[in-house]
Amino acid sequence: MFVSGRPLLDTRADARLFVDREDELAALHRAVDAGLNSMVLGARGSGKTSVLHLLAYELREQHRNRVEFVDAGPAAANAAALLGLITARLLGEAVDLTAHSTLTIGAPPDVPADLVAAVERLRAHLPERQATPPNVGHELAWDPSRPVVVLLDGPPPEVAHTLFGRLRDELWRLPVLWVVSGDVERRADYLRPPADAFFDAQVSLESLTPKAARELLRRRLDATDGLGAEDIDRIVAGTDRTPRALLTSARRHLADPSSSNAAAQKRRERAFAVLGQLGRPATMLVSEVQSRGGAASASDEGLLQSLGWTRPRAVQVFKELEEHGLVVATPQRSDGPGRPKIVYELVEDIL
């Protein structure tokens, strides 16, 4: 099975996959309850996006604060673009991301006057939007008296500093609580004064403990992947125990045919047992097909010669293999006349 290294989403399914980070999440919840802004810092792949998603999920489940998750990645070309995205989201307007796509980080410095005007617009219209919790769609109702929680994932430090440093006082006046994530290596840039005063709470995501790392792998890999305890220990020992490194390593491990991938091994064993029951002709055919790259047709002259069989005999044994799920048949139409040629493909390298 393919193992995705994606961050976890704010869904019930993914909340169940979440491992550890209880202390960090508790700190973030405390900050939200106390009306404080927080900064989540961590290395690449440490699970910042996942933590923000889980926080979004848990806050939504509480039905208290309105929650908006904003992925700063696609629109964070500059502060104006990001503020535009956040404003559109908070006011429930359509967002035209392409409008920002021509802007780059190297663009001329933002004109603070424009940004101040944008924040003022938000300040003027947000209360009205807050006062009317949605009665449509999938949004869950919120308490209009509580601030919106904006979870801003991964804004570039320069952009973040423009917003939370230069526009700090304007943003403070909005009925918005901010949870912002960023790369720990740029910590100094994110928290350069005056932005340092904006984030009352700071949460660091360290490497997972070995126990949590093992648990993460057990949850993210399907039981049928069958990585054994030894495999998991090896993966945990071989990485810095950030979630992304663990999953990347697990992925490589599963893709490597020489690894002791228990599931593949189990499938091979099952196929081998079936083959044993089918007898010698079936085994001969599988061996021959395997030596030809795993696929062949019953009209393949070379195959028939090697086996010393007639075509009908090969068809008969192929069908037997197909009925037992060891090969998959696919007709291939040639340009010429006649019936399509059927190509049989081994489901698994068995021998």
Next chain:
Amino acid sequence: MTASREALLELQRQNAFDPVPLRAGLHSTHIPFDRLTGSTNTEAELTRCMRGAERVAIAGRSGVGKTSLIGYVCAELADEVAPLRVPVDAEDDDTVTDPAAFCRHLIRTLARHLADARAIDDKTRTELLAGTADAVGLTKRQARQAGLGLPKWMLQADVARDAETAATATFERSAADHIAQARDVIEAVAAHDLIPMIVIDDSDAWLATAVGDRSSVIAPFFSRVMRVLAEELRAGIVVAVHDRYFDLPEFPRGRGFLEQVIHVPGLPDVDAVAAILAGRTLDIVDLPVDQIVATDAIKALHDGYQLVEGNIRTMLLLAHTALQTACEDDAEHITHRHVEIAMTRFRDVPG
């Protein structure tokens, strides 16, 4: 008491015998085959398969009631099963022969339906969930916009929100990622204690006909695509297959990746025809069906049904035309002669 002219006009106005009603309304007029045949081989069997999240084929010729059977059981199990309908008839060859392309199609279809569901206002949503929404007088387009035809789970905010989050997450890009994302979507639904069921009810149309030949997609769909769905997604599958598929060299011998085949039974007798007609009229006019359609006219419709090799859709088309003729005649009920005229008109239709 006999039917009145007004009753017939009302039946005509509401298209009582419409052979191709809205998909949304299809199941509400479905008379269970199990009731008509006095067995438990059809609806009860499909119910069992769905509860077990099995992969099941519904086999039968065109017009025998495969789609309404599937829709009926899905509606009956709306609190347990989450149907994910994926249309395949109008898709290009790649989409139905390449597993990753199929998964991308599944995700996009779902995302579109979920966006439709999100746009429904609270009042309509409540009506839809209570089953009191009314399709009468709406065009098919209006009915779609009003959310008729959306499965119940898509109207439940928490489930739909999670599914849409997973379906619209954008970190996945490669072919393997499409499959992984499809799995995420399925898991997002399953996390709400629902059994995800992929429903493919138009896959019976890939036959060589005068209009075109798409039989070349049958083999790769039922082997390659089904194999990936079976191995990678924890969902049941209901797929409609034409009776003739079983005779095609392209169709996998044995069942391939299907665990069960349910053959849709024919209507056993005249009473079954009467029951189907009654299912279409009782909600509209409160009269026994033999007062709307004369006994010998029902018998004539049964003869017509046998003539068209058990095609219920065509039989309803005859009833629909006979009703029109009766209304034009200012008749008080549908007579044998009206059915005969309908049959003549039907024969005169080219093809």
